Amino acid sequence: MYFIEQMQRLNMGFSDYIKALEEERCKIQVFPKELPLSLELVTQAIEACRQQLSGTTTEYNLNGHSECSEQTTSEGPVLEEFIPIKKRASTPYCDEDDEDEQHSHKQKVSKDNKNSDKWKSDWLRSVQLWNPDPPAEEDVTRNVPVMDLKRSGSGGGAFQPFHKEDNASRANESLSLAPSSKVPATSVPMTGTGEENAGSGKREEKEKEGQRKQRRCWSQDLHKRFLHALQQLGGADSATPKQIRELMNVDGLTNDEVKSHLQKYRLHTRRPNTIVHNSANPQTAPFLLVGNIFVQSPEYAAVATSTASREMNTVAAPAGIYAPVATHPPAVSHPPPAVSIKKAEFKKVELFEHSNSEERAIHSEGAVHSNSPASSSSTHTTTTSPGY
């Protein structure tokens, strides 16, 4: 067997190797969902070694250590306690699901912005990794033979928002995709997670009356597309459901679904601030609107403010939130751009001119500014929120 070789290569004895394997397994067990096979393999390896050991040599087995090993008997699935068991119990089925999750709590709490992070991840968490994605044709086998029992399924995973990768890929996408206007149809580039692919009509369709529509599941992929569309359309405020849907190019998606999603998006987008505010440090100027796209987050803030901010019509976002993407604004691509942008501008202007009924009354933050005042070359740049 392979492990034997490996073991010898490592110059270890069976016991040590087993030990190592068990440690490995402990680690793997933490990510049952993403490393199901690995776990299985390691377990088998351990088993094999044990047999080997008992048969061939004298070494006493000195395992028993690590709490997490144990019960190797053949292929007991083990674990379970590690899994965030969530079952999809109450979760209405979302097409199919499955998906990987990405935890790693990376971006801990980078100093301040604890608050901002909070809500930030709220919305993010809610949608971004909402999850589920149908297994897409491509990915074939996704289910793990042995222990598939638990799968936290879609709704479950409440892990952290992004990751390096996530951020990266997202950024890339937003930057590269937007301008390139993506590909015509059907191509379902998305990594790993696929979402409704054309092909399958499947969704609803028939069923006579009544029947409340099946809940649409906004998987990451779906949401991603949604975001892309928004970008291309120049922001949530200027985008309209229909356009979005068209840009998303997702087969079964309906206008209403998009509309609904958009509504939610806007809600979360528009100052979740207000209340969450509290001790918030006036320091972090949360978001800005560059061109017609929101850029957010402390980290970017710095850059954004220094760069983009001054030249463009950076207007303080109404309390923008979200927009994990930092795209450059008006650079829009070919297809839908022209019009949409204009539209965006208009809308924005509108906002300013009439101090709109809605919003406003919230700015609060702008005030205080206790931090390094003067000097800030860029002066106002961000923060300012004229009208409202």
Add this chain to the structure above:
DNA sequence: CGATGAATAT
């Protein structure tokens, strides 16, 4: 009418 956005419903 269809598209939209806000308000409800589930």
Add this chain to the structure above:
DNA sequence: CATATTCATC
């Protein structure tokens, strides 16, 4: 909560 559906407008 996150969606779906309804209501009122444009």
